[in-house]
Amino acid sequence: MDIDSLRWFQQIADGVTMTEVSEIEFITQSGVSRALQRLEREVGTELLRKSGRNLRMTLAGAAFKRHVDALLHQLDDGLAAVDQLIDPETGTVALASQLSLGTWLVPNLIGSFRQTHPDVRFELQQVRDELTTSVLQDSRLDLEITTVRPTERTVHWHTLLTEPLWLAVPEDDPLAGSNEVSLSQVADAPFVMLRTPSLLRRQTEELCQQAGFVPMVGFEGEDIPTLRGFVNAGLGVAVVPALNQVSPEAIGGAVHHLRITDVGASREIGLGWSTERKTLPSAELFRQHIVDRSMAGDLPGVAQPG
Template sequence: MDTDALRWFQQIADGVTMTEVSEIEFITQSGVSRALSRLEADVGTQLLRRTGRNLRMTSAGAAFKRHVDALLHQLDDGLAAVDQLIDPETGIVALASQLSLGTWLVPNLVGSFRRTHADVRFELQQVRDNQTTAVLQDTRLDLEITTVRPTDRTVTWHPLLTEPLWLAVPQEHELATRRHVRLSEVSREPFLMLRRPSLLRHQTEELCEQAGFEPAVAFEGEDIPTLRGFVTAGLGVAVVPALHLGSPEALTGVVHHLQITDAGAAREIGLGWSSERKTLPSAELFRQHIIDRSGAGDLPAVAPMF
């Protein structure tokens, strides 16, 4: 069914003349008349009847008009929603990130972006640091800030920064007076780790293996703040990402952190997106904003250890 014919029917039913419709829509009167005839053929009955020089709705036309009004109203709302979506200054960015990046990097990037693009909205999704990327699993996502380097060729990866891994120990621990540690020095300590298939868990186990021991896991948690909480309670030690300036965790001082000197004690943070889906303008703006800040070395620095 031709939406132009529906709009012309609506206008004439509201009192606009055929001549006025023709002038407004830049189409001949015969073109309008043919479109209305096709509409009546589609509906299966006469919708308009000529009374003198004017067209008036039939009973069927009056019944049909109520639904046409509702349909065109919804259609216009849908078109307006699409216009808003594809407008780079009023669109929506669907962004996924790991919980450990959501306290410092993501707020920093979104905040600096919205200072110049205040009407862009964000749909944020937190994901675990599993060994698969979220943009492969959820086609609604535009971008993902992650420590998972994708192996699938349909995902583009742009490295942003390298984040050191630290060892978190209780404040009263015998190592709490030091700034550096080798993992072999804590081989007999109970370890607090994320549940599998966490990438950080896998990396921690690899670092311990390289240091010559298998860690004794005393507790498995779902997120890094929980691990730090158990460290605070004196239940073990944990390999955790470095704290960054601007993170609320960097202000607490509830645990002591030591720099791990073992080779490979760091994780790479990057930006991922599907190379098979066209990025909407607002997401493209945000992607370029992140890449520009990374290229300029303008990302939050590591906080002093304590």
Template sequence: MDTEALRWFQMVADGATVTEVAELEMRSQPGISRAFSRLEAEVGAELFQRSGRLLTLTPAGAAFHRHVGAALHRLDDGLAAVQQLVSPETGTVAVAFQASLGTWLVPDLIGSFRAQFPEVRFDLRSKADELVSSVGPRGTVDLELSTLRVADDDVRWRPLVREPIRLLLPQDHPLSDRREASLADVADDPFIAPAPSSLLRTQLEQLCSRAGVELRVSLVADDLPTLRGYVASGLGVAIIPARWDAGAIEPSSPRVHYLELTDPEAERNVGLSWNAQRRLLPAAELFRTHVLRRAESGRLPRPVPIP
């Protein structure tokens, strides 16, 4: 079928007049009318009926219209895929990421990649629920940066860097002059806990369980800046990912202290995941390769050491 005729059909079906379509497409009105006649002949039914000066859909036209939009959308996706094959450096990459990675890992990866491929665009999405994969069967992104590993044979996950987990104390805490401590050392303290949808909350519960510490949650923080603020106000202690170098925008406060957490497994693996059952378009494949090579060559940021 003539794809131009299909696009004109959709425009008229969505409320445009033939005159408006002709002006927009710089075609004659008789030419568009003839295109509609050919389209009706191919479909085998009348698609429009005249209502005054307007064309409205017949029942057959309405049924056809429900499928034309999806078909044109798929066609446009196919044309975009071909364009990326011809010029993969101009595509769009959809990336989901854990919010705590947005201050150091995401800027490093995007910045270093765009230094090579400045025309590639990114659709960046901070994950609201860190316990659900964005690249699973119902995922809508190309790649995910997260500490989440899902039990799905279709999802591939590659480790990038180990992220230390540290203990965060208020300035006047009795242990604030130390360099390291364990969860057992703060077993009697109230905890500021991350939100239940956070992977850090899951890890806090696991670490306390292994250490034999009863977790007493005094407040729940929806994000890390709020968590730091609660600790700085002396409302409790918390665990928190390490601060990172490479100019990361990492909010801090002189009223809090970071301590090395000596408990076993007080770290988390940050990785890159994607769905092996979906073919990545070239721009996304370029970025995937860049991320893995940058990790393999040791060029990712490093955690700031405890002074």
């Protein structure tokens, strides 16, 4: 059914005259009349009947109007929701990020963005640290901040920064007094690692092999804070991302961190978005905000190891 016909039927049923409808909608009275006749044919019965100079609802018209009111109310709510979504200042950004980036980088980026765009909402989806596949195939997501460089041609990648990898050791470890370490120095130590599949685990194993040994896995965890917890308990050492200056974890703790001197002891953090879907205005504003900050070298820096 034609939406205009339903709206004109609703207006006339509410007491607006045919003349007023034609003036409001900038259409001839005959055009309104023909639209209402088509509507009645589609419904299968008379909806309006002439009473003097005005039109009044029939019994069928009154029954039909209750549903028309509900339908048009829901339609208007839906249109308003879409208007809000596509308004760059009141829209919603659907953002995915890895857990290890959720304590410092993501809050920092959203916080700086909201200073100039306070009414933009965010729908956040956190994925398990080091998930080895992009989640941007989910059409509900606009952007992804990740350490996994996507291989799909449908995903564009912009490198934000390079994050060093450190070695976390217990406070009473003989190496705790140092600021840097070569992995060959901990060849005999048990390692605490993320479970497979994991990009960080694979990178740790490759760095150890490059140093001439196969790491002995003492314990496995689901996320990086868990790895640091096991290290704190004296259960092994772990290769972890460097602490960041704005991360709550950098405030203090019993775990000591050492800079790894081995070549390749770092990981890239980047921003991904689909090249097959048009980015909504609010998400495009946030994407550009992130890119601008990275190009200006205005992203949070790494804390000192220790």
